[in-house]
Amino acid sequence: MYPAEAIANHISGTVRVWFVIGADGAVHNPHAVKDEGFSGDPYLVKAAEDTVRQWQYQPLTMDGKPVDVDFHADVVFAFKN
Numbered sequence: 001m002y003p004a005e006a007i008a009n010h011i012s013g014t015v016r017v018w019f020v021i022g023a024d025g026a027v028h029n030p031h032a033v034k035d036e037g038f039s040g041d042p043y044l045v046k047a048a049e050d051t052v053r054q055w056q057y058q059p060l061t062m063d064g065k066p067v068d069v070d071f072h073a074d075v076v077f078a079f080k081n
Contacts (some may be wrong), residue, residue, distance in 0.1 A: 013039030
């Protein structure tokens with residue numbers, strides 16, 4: 001969800017979030033990457049991490065057993081015209 005504070009201040013950008021998809025399919029330890037080309041704005045970072053934390057996945061399996069996997073997603077915050 002686009003944070004109201006970011007909208008009010010006309011802040012947009014992309015936040016890259018790294019996380020683990022657990023053997024249970026849940027997202028664990030989401031954290032934003034502060035790197036060139038990605039937003040480090042605290043409003044957007046918190047919103048991106050909170051959003052990713054809610055996602056659910058079908059777990060990856062190896063030899064028929066679910067396993068953890070490192071993953072990342074880019075969360076884009078852009079104004080609609």
